[in-house]
Amino acid sequence: MDLIGENLFYRKFDNGLKAYVLPKKNYNKVYAVYSTRYGSIDSEFVVPGTGERLKVPEGIAHFLEHKMFEMSYGNVFDKFAELGTSSNAYTNYTNTTYLFSTTTAFEESMRLLLEFVETPYFTEESVEKEKGIITQELRMYEDDPEWQVLLNLLKALYHRHPVRDDIGGTVESIQKIDVDTLYKCYNTFYHPSNMVIFVAGAVEPEKVFDLIMEHEKNKDLAPQDEIMRIYPEEPDTICKPKIDVKLSVSQPIFLMGFKDADVGYDGVELLKKEITVSLLLEVIFGRSSVVYERLYEEGLIDDRFGFSYEGQKDYGFCTIGGETRDPVKLREELIKSISEVKEKGLSREDFERVKKKYLGDFIQGLNSLDFIANSFISYYHKNINIFDYPRFLKQITFEEVSRRLYDFFDFNRMASSTVYPKE
Amino acid sequence: MMRIYIEEVGSLNNLFTRKTLDNGINLYTCSTDKFKTITICAFIHQNLEKDTATKTALLPFVLKRGSCGFPSSRLINRHLEELYGADFGGDIIKKGERQIIQFFIEMVNPRHAGAEDKILDEGLKLFKDVVLNPVTEGSGFREVYVEQEKDVLRRNIESLFNDKFNYAIERCFQEMCKDEPFSIYKYGSVSDLPEIDGENLYGYYKTVMSSSPMDIFVLGEVDEEQICEKFNRLFSFERQEKKISTSIVIKDVERERFVEEKQDVNQGKLSMGFRTGTRYGDEDFYALMVFNSILGGGPHSKLFQNVREKESLAYYAFSRLEKNKGLMLVSCGIDFNKLGKTIDIIKKQIKDIKEGRISDYEFESSRKSLINSYREAADSPPMIISLYLDGIINGVEESIEEIIAKIQRVTKEDVVRVAGKVTLDTVYFLNKK
Incomplete structure (x- = not known):
């Protein structure tokens, strides 16, 4: 039975680059991404070919993303704009992704994407100028309480792992970035074998592959061995039980998290764990739960309350929380709810219903090319094919989710973060 | 050097057929298999006015708390989950000097979930029940729901302060349009909340439903004739629609x-x-x-x-x-x-x-x-x-x-x-x- 009605096409090129195409015939738009498995957590590595072990300033992956748009002829944004194509990029903990969307000039835009991501061009002057722009970006986030509450939670959960550092670094750390280090990062992480292309929309897969092939064949790139990434040893324990700060807000914002100790693997196993923990959170704290209803009626939460699980190969954590008038009480109540569920166990009926919801949510997401592409990329870097999601979702059993309840919610691995109003 | 890349624009599948229900509600339908979902949106139009803005803003949130068939948010959400996570919501949008109550439900096309066709009918029933049959007590909305939603709305209005980006934009418009309706925040004002109770809000709700212009959109793989009949049946209540103002305050700048x-x-x-x-x-x-x-x-x-x-x-x-x-x-x-x-x-x-x-x-x-x-x-x-x-x-x-x-x-x-x-x-x- 074809439940989803989508076909994914795949091609691997000689230099190690992989490309995936999802045709969506009746869409106007094409959305394309070019992504490297290089994010803010890759802050220490061995430079290929030299054996040099390098620790780079926090925020350099993101800085590099900004500078990639610079070409010897100027800014590549301008070239996209001339085509009427909108272009952008983002950096997160594990990857850097360049993208465009167009309704009229796919081929030109695709060539431009390949060309600029494959062409580093950094000058001292432009690197210095970028520091001003990124400083303002970081200042913007300093005034964003939702971002600050998450950053502090990660600092409480993690002792040393670089996920505890801001993706963009700090105003101080980015001052240390220079042309030489940018080239070293680029040469390490932007080799085709570390990268992937995904295109969704009104295109023919073979034509896309041919276009990429045509472009890549002129690049005489030596193969690269696997990149040595160095992560500090991270204990299972949390770093601090709580971090509280004061910011200019109207009422407190509270977030608590559990650090996942069951890490060290990716692929299908990671996907299954992610689905399991997400279902677990949904059953306990979702909109149809008694916990949500009770906390809402007590005025401790409102419909901005949320939860999520973030799972990567080397780390994982969940977050639960939102704005609240009383963060201390909310924390107590959330702990109490988890303890109660642990005592009473989960309801099989809730589990089955929430599973249906997750299947429907996934199918709804397929309306949006942006959603498809960005989910594909974030899972691809965990060695997961996002289109396997419905299949594995169906396989998850009540017993697996129940078992996870006891392993995951270990109060010794719980921390919280609160932003209080000033004065 | 500049090349023009605009080719002929093909069929965009986005033309709605307009029909008027027996009681004057406008129904816009568009049948297409382009999307994996069926989306239904209802818009109830109001003039943006100081006296009514806060009451209007409360309505979708109070209605979402429960209907006769699904008397609590939890029961509404349980049912939505059964319908493969149908997305349902109500909110306020401000367009110019209009304040619009919006309800929407987006359901997975049953074909893609391997499910029976009842998703659409069940979703429509819930949609109608929440919008038209709220839980009442005495001659008003359930008081405890109204009190809780007043508190949530207050916090919601106040939390704009947390979002400095939007705060600075909203404040600029407020100062600029001081004496114009446009300066009213889409969720109204905290100072209006104390006077609102279950009874007067319910009276207001009745007036809004019977007199405000209403547009309903349906977009997805549906039979347009059938859907029109269904809405005619489900939304068949007495209405006497009042025209609302289409003009807008236009002011010249006196000084910067x-x-x-x-x-x-x-x-x-x-x-x-x-x-x-x-x-x-x-x-x-x-x-x-x-x-x-x-x-x-x-x-x-x-x-x-x-x-x-x-x-x-x-x-x-x-x-x-x-x-x-x-x-x-x-x-x-x-x-x-x-x-x-x-x-x-x-x-x-x-x-x-x-x-x-x-x-x-x-x-x-x-x-x-x-x-x-x-x-x-x-x-x-x-x-x-x-x-x-x-x-x-x-x-x-x-x-x-x-x-x-x-x-x-x-x-x-x-x-x-x-x-x-x-x-x-x-x-x-x-x-x-």
Whole structure:
């Protein structure tokens, strides 16, 4: 039975680059991404070919993303704009992704994407100028309480792992970035074998592959061995039980998290764990739960309350929380709810219903090319094919989710973060 | 060197068939298998007025708390989950000087979930029950729901303060349109809340439902005839629709104002509010859109190129239109001591456009970027519906193809002419203490 009605096409090129195409015939738009498995957590590595072990300033992956748009002829944004194509990029903990969307000039835009991501061009002057722009970006986030509450939670959960550092670094750390280090990062992480292309929309897969092939064949790139990434040893324990700060807000914002100790693997196993923990959170704290209803009626939460699980190969954590008038009480109540569920166990009926919801949510997401592409990329870097999601979702059993309840919610691995109003 | 990439625009599958239900509700249907979902949206129109704004804002939230068939939010959500996670919600949108109650439900096309067809009927039933059959006690809404939602709405209004980006934009418009309905926040005002109770809110709800213009949109793989019959049956209540005002307060700028507010923040937020003298439905509207795009509509724009790329003053710097009211807003986040310099550069960009200093690159990129975004809108159910709603509000009937054709006809001279009508009204700056 074809439940989803989508076909994914795949091609691997000689230099190690992989490309995936999802045709969506009746869409106007094409959305394309070019992504490297290089994010803010890759802050220490061995430079290929030299054996040099390098620790780079926090925020350099993101800085590099900004500078990639610079070409010897100027800014590549301008070239996209001339085509009427909108272009952008983002950096997160594990990857850097360049993208465009167009309704009229796919081929030109695709060539431009390949060309600029494959062409580093950094000058001292432009690197210095970028520091001003990124400083303002970081200042913007300093005034964003939702971002600050998450950053502090990660600092409480993690002792040393670089996920505890801001993706963009700090105003101080980015001052240390220079042309030489940018080239070293680029040469390490932007080799085709570390990268992937995904295109969704009104295109023919073979034509896309041919276009990429045509472009890549002129690049005489030596193969690269696997990149040595160095992560500090991270204990299972949390770093601090709580971090509280004061910011200019109207009422407190509270977030608590559990650090996942069951890490060290990716692929299908990671996907299954992610689905399991997400279902677990949904059953306990979702909109149809008694916990949500009770906390809402007590005025401790409102419909901005949320939860999520973030799972990567080397780390994982969940977050639960939102704005609240009383963060201390909310924390107590959330702990109490988890303890109660642990005592009473989960309801099989809730589990089955929430599973249906997750299947429907996934199918709804397929309306949006942006959603498809960005989910594909974030899972691809965990060695997961996002289109396997419905299949594995169906396989998850009540017993697996129940078992996870006891392993995951270990109060010794719980921390919280609160932003209080000033004065 | 500039090549034009606009080919013939194919069928965009976005034309709605309009029907009127027996009681006067407008039903717009569009059957398409392009999307994996069926989207239904209802819009209930109100004039944005001080006396009613807060009551109106409470309605969708109180209604979402429970209906006769699903007497609590938890039961509503349980049912939605059974329907493969149908997305259901209610909220307030503000378009110009209109306050609109919006309800929507988006269901997976049963074909894709391997499910029975009942999802659509079940979803419709729930939709109708929540909008039309609220839980009541005595002669009002259930009091405890109203009290709780008053508290949530208060916190919601107050928490705009947490979002400095939007706070600085909202505050600029509030100051600029002080004595106009447009200054009213979409969720109303905290000071109105104490007077509202279950009984008077229920009375108000009855009036709104029976007299306010209502538009319902259906988009997805449906049988248009059947869906119309279903709505005629489900939404068959007595109505006596009142016309609501389609005019809008138009004011000239008397003098430029500067408003500064101080908070404990790390970045200064600059907002500049302009009156454009042009709104959606006017002959010059698409020229204004091109003007806005040249000024601050993306990486090709003068603000991005000069404020960000050339001077490194900001990470974001953009302009955008409020097309129903004919306002334009410029926004950027800057260092506190760069205020004067930034304002000078922004003013210089506008002056340049007014005097015709628009490069071919800026002009062509702006037109193409607008056309691209309209074409992209046709790939998204909420965007398609939102564009049509704008048309209904402003009495404009045009398809996305027609919009694109109009943008293509805009010339540099049109842009210069429309720029001549744009006047700075209020500069707002969120400064540090």
